[in-house]
Amino acid sequence: MKVSKKEITFRREVYISGLLMGNDRRVKIKGGNFMRKGSLTILTILLIVGVIFAAGVNSTDAQEPKRLIVANFADANSLDPQRVSDTASFWIQNQMYEGLVRRTPDMGVEPALAKDWEFIDDRTIEFYLREGVKFHNGDEFTAEDVLFSYQRLLDPDFGSPGASRLAMVDIDNVEIVDDYTIRIPTKEPFAAILTYLAHSASLIVSKSGVEEHGDAFGENPVGTGPFKLNNWRQGDEVVLDRFDDYWGGPAEVDQLIFRAIPEGTSRTIELETGGVHVSRGIERVDLDRVDNHRNLELHLYEALRINYMGFNHEAEPFNDVRVRQAIAYALDHSEIVQAVYGPLGGPATGYINSNIWAFNPDTYLYPRDIDKAKELMAEAGYADGFTTKIAINDDATRRALAEVVSYQLEQLNIQSSIEVYEWGAYLDMTGRGDHEIYMLAWLASTGDPHHAMHPLFHSSNKGSAGNRQFYDNPQVDELLEKGMVETDMDQRMAFYQEAQQIISEDVGWIPLADDREAVGVHVSVTNFVPCPSGYHMFHKVGLE
Amino acid sequence: MLKYIAKRLISMVPVLVGVTFIVFAIMHFTPGDPATLLLGEEAPPAEVERMRERMGLNDPFIVQYGNFLMGLFRLDLGISLTSGRPVYNEIMNRLPATIRLSAAAILVAIFIGVIAGIIASTRQYTVFDGGAMFIALLGVSMPNFWLGLMMILLFSVFWNNTFGYVLFPSSGFGTLRHLVMPAIVLGTAHAAFITRITRSSMLEVLRQDYIRTARSKGLNERVVIYIHALRNALMPVVTMAGLRFGVLLGGSVVTEQIFAIPGMGRLLVESVRSQNYTLVQGIILTYAIIFSLVNLAVDLLYAAIDPRIKVQYK
Numbered sequence: 062m063k064v065s066k067k068e069i070t071f072r073r074e075v076y077i078s079g080l081l082m083g084n085d086r087r088v089k090i091k092g093g094n095f096m097r098k099g100s101l102t103i104l105t106i107l108l109i110v111g112v113i114f115a116a117g118v119n120s121t122d123a124q125e126p127k128r129l130i131v132a133n134f135a136d137a138n139s140l141d142p143q144r145v146s147d148t149a150s151f152w153i154q155n156q157m158y159e160g161l162v163r164r165t166p167d168m169g170v171e172p173a174l175a176k177d178w179e180f181i182d183d184r185t186i187e188f189y190l191r192e193g194v195k196f197h198n199g200d201e202f203t204a205e206d207v208l209f210s211y212q213r214l215l216d217p218d219f220g221s222p223g224a225s226r227l228a229m230v231d232i233d234n235v236e237i238v239d240d241y242t243i244r245i246p247t248k249e250p251f252a253a254i255l256t257y258l259a260h261s262a263s264l265i266v267s268k269s270g271v272e273e274h275g276d277a278f279g280e281n282p283v284g285t286g287p288f289k290l291n292n293w294r295q296g297d298e299v300v301l302d303r304f305d306d307y308w309g310g311p312a313e314v315d316q317l318i319f320r321a322i323p324e325g326t327s328r329t330i331e332l333e334t335g336g337v338h339v340s341r342g343i344e345r346v347d348l349d350r351v352d353n354h355r356n357l358e359l360h361l362y363e364a365l366r367i368n369y370m371g372f373n374h375e376a377e378p379f380n381d382v383r384v385r386q387a388i389a390y391a392l393d394h395s396e397i398v399q400a401v402y403g404p405l406g407g408p409a410t411g412y413i414n415s416n417i418w419a420f421n422p423d424t425y426l427y428p429r430d431i432d433k434a435k436e437l438m439a440e441a442g443y444a445d446g447f448t449t450k451i452a453i454n455d456d457a458t459r460r461a462l463a464e465v466v467s468y469q470l471e472q473l474n475i476q477s478s479i480e481v482y483e484w485g486a487y488l489d490m491t492g493r494g495d496h497e498i499y500m501l502a503w504l505a506s507t508g509d510p511h512h513a514m515h516p517l518f519h520s521s522n523k524g525s526a527g528n529r530q531f532y533d534n535p536q537v538d539e540l541l542e543k544g545m546v547e548t549d550m551d552q553r554m555a556f557y558q559e560a561q562q563i564i565s566e567d568v569g570w571i572p573l574a575d576d577r578e579a580v581g582v583h584v585s586v587t588n589f590v591p592c593p594s595g596y597h598m599f600h601k602v603g604l605e
Numbered sequence: 606m607l608k609y610i611a612k613r614l615i616s617m618v619p620v621l622v623g624v625t626f627i628v629f630a631i632m633h634f635t636p637g638d639p640a641t642l643l644l645g646e647e648a649p650p651a652e653v654e655r656m657r658e659r660m661g662l663n664d665p666f667i668v669q670y671g672n673f674l675m676g677l678f679r680l681d682l683g684i685s686l687t688s689g690r691p692v693y694n695e696i697m698n699r700l701p702a703t704i705r706l707s708a709a710a711i712l713v714a715i716f717i718g719v720i721a722g723i724i725a726s727t728r729q730y731t732v733f734d735g736g737a738m739f740i741a742l743l744g745v746s747m748p749n750f751w752l753g754l755m756m757i758l759l760f761s762v763f764w765n766n767t768f769g770y771v772l773f774p775s776s777g778f779g780t781l782r783h784l785v786m787p788a789i790v791l792g793t794a795h796a797a798f799i800t801r802i803t804r805s806s807m808l809e810v811l812r813q814d815y816i817r818t819a820r821s822k823g824l825n826e827r828v829v830i831y832i833h834a835l836r837n838a839l840m841p842v843v844t845m846a847g848l849r850f851g852v853l854l855g856g857s858v859v860t861e862q863i864f865a866i867p868g869m870g871r872l873l874v875e876s877v878r879s880q881n882y883t884l885v886q887g888i889i890l891t892y893a894i895i896f897s898l899v900n901l902a903v904d905l906l907y908a909a910i911d912p913r914i915k916v917q918y919k
Contacts, residue, residue: 144689145687217652220656225652279689294779297867321865322865326863327865330775333765334775484642485638488642490636525641
């Protein structure tokens with residue numbers, strides 16, 4: 062091939078710059094030009110085909126370990142149960158650690174690390190621990206680990222966010238009888254102690270593990286659960302391996318992977334496309350999509366949270382029970398639930414979540430009745446209504462809730478403005494009592510009525526301790542105190558139900574909706590049972 | 606040259622101190638009590654007070670700021686309130702993902718932007734010019750989350766339904782395939798800026814006398830454009846790309862959220878939301894350092910492109 066002088070200069074320049082791509086318009090060289098163009102096209106095609114095939118190769122080898130992949134809505138903050146109090150962390154930790162007792166899916170309590178227990182007196186409970194239980198580091202589990210875990214949880218210098226869960230334990234007088242027997246006293250008689258010990262804050266950590274890793278224990282967790290940590294890529298995924306020496310028998314799958322996928326739609330898409338097998342927190346817009354998918358199952362279950370609208374009982378005009386009652390009569394609960402929650406909520410009909418055993422179904426006294434509401438407003442001297450503020454924190458659901466409620470209040474000529482606060486500021490403000498109407502939810506994660514009612518309605522908890530409506534009724538105080546110490550379950554139930562009745566008469570606050578949560582599960586997953594606490598367990602869950 | 610770099614690095618210090626002061630002050634005077642957030646909604650007030658004392662939150666503002674600065678000299682940014690891990694570790698855990706994503710995105714942006722810019726400038730006022738500018742406009746106007754979701758629908762959902770596997774996984778991080786979609790989403794948005802700047806810069810250069818000289822001495826057009834014109838037109842492009850890279854390192858929150866990428870943007874949003882003030886301070890400071898370094902790197906690149914500037918760096 063004859064090469065022109067021009068072409069030589071041209072090629073030299075190209076060589077120097079290294080910038081040239083594609084063909085040249087001015088110097089047309091047949092052959093060479095085609096070659097360049099042709100090879101580029103072929104290369105491109107090869108690349109694309111390569112990518113497609115590389116991706117298409119299915120890796121369902123028989124020898125391949127069984128990996129169950131779960132989508133969580135956030136990463137764990139820490140894998141140290143005494144460092145955190147958020148549900149994303151606790152869900153993962155519950156696969157790795159165990160408490161003395163644990164919650165069953167129907168909200169009962171069953172033995173875990175303790176095989177049995179006995180109330181010695183009304184303030185002391187004696188636990189008989191399971192023998193031969195191994196921690197992930199190979200050490201044997203003994204009563205020392207129990208004492209160590211609770212001491213660590215309650216150590217003020219450690220500052221655990223879960224410390225309030227076991228605040229009633231008289232930690233200085235815990236007595237280790239022998240390696241497998243431990244006596245745990247409470248400061249006051251406390252009937253609900255077992256449910257508190259079943260809470261994730263009370264999970265047992267390995268003493269030797271904590272001593273070895275110190276502050277880095279959160280990244281080097283040592284528990285007794287059916288899964289142990291393999292690798293944690295923070296913000297991305299936690300990879301757990303089956304713990305073969307687990308006392309309850311090895312788990313069904315070889316690996317359990319929790320992926321942090323914050324965006325709801327992304328979680329659903331991963332579920333649809335097989336990127337994950339189980340996804341928590343399916344959002345309302347995606348419910349039908351998951352439900353109608355032939356490879357997916359939708360589990361809708363009742364969570365333990367109740368959403369409510371509160372008043373500041375110490376502020377005008379909400380200090381008048383008639384005004385509170387009028388508002389209660391004016392609200393249309395089914396419209397609220399329909400508009401804001403859809404299938405992810407049920408109308409709340411009481412003062413605790415309806416899944417808590419002491420729930421009194423007959424408490425709520427205010428079916429929608431506008432005439433009665435107007436009458437009560439007139440009696441209270443507000444026939445022409447008033448203006449007020451609805452405070453909420455920055456949350457889409459709560460914003461929708463406030464808008465619907467604000468609209469419904471207009472029927473009583475109550476003009477309300479919605480004020481949105483950042484979470485920290487919101488807690489501050491409602492704790493100080495600078496609010497009028499506010500909206501919050503309460504998650505009684507222990508599933509016990511004491512946890513569900515005492516912080517919210519006992520006058521000793523006014524303000525930031527939980528009673529943000531500054532509710533004060535000595536009768537209720539007394540019933541809640543009795544319920545705390547009574548050990549007879551029927552008696553306890555009676556106390557709490559009566560308290561709910563009184564609170565309803567007083568309109569302590571207005572219940573709006575019980576939360577439901579949706580979990581999407583691929584059909585290849587077997588034995589998945591949702592848990593109201595949200596901490597679905599994977600020990601017995603298999604993969605086909 | 607080294608002296609110049611040293612001078613620049615030293616001049617970064619007051620800027621960074623200023624940044625820490627502003628961030629610290631903002632976090633300090635934001636309502637909401639970190640101790641309450643740390644101990645949770647149900648913590649008794651006495652415990653909260655004890656925690657405030659321990660965290661030094663009851664000290665005067667200036668003492669707290671002083672302690673923070675002293676910590677900085679030891680690379681101690683404090684402890685993250687939500688995880689109990691050192692802030693320094695938290696940031697170092699997330700930084701690689703952000704840097705990789707930003708680098709991939711800026712490469713996409715430069716690739717698209719420079720080529721489109723050259724096409725537009727050499728064929729000014731033709732269909733190609735209009736087309737390139739239209740695409741640039743489209744790139745910058747399409748919201749990240751929308752383009753991201755569309756790509757996910759196409760390459761993950763639709764592809765999976767049609768071919769039985771996923772071409773690009775819709776979320777996660779780690780392999781090259783995970784990087785493709787987020788890099789394109791971020792890259793196209795920033796490509797628009799680079800296209801525009803390349804075009805206008807090229808147009809200006811192409812009118813210069815030396816280009817006419819080059820053409821009149823018979824060099825072919827390709828050489829004139831790629832070797833004589835482009836190199837001189839690159840200066841503003843490099844500046845723009847550098848600044849865009851800086852923006853990318855700090856601002857890919859939405860993309861990180863959609864594709865579940867464990868990057869700094871998500872960490873910042875999460876920490877602001879939970880008022881994890883130590884982590885917020887650490888991240889902002891890191892951003893400030895990165896931005897300053899990127900600026901320095903851009904200035905040094907000038908020297909590489911234009912020898913005349915190199916002489917001035919002493």
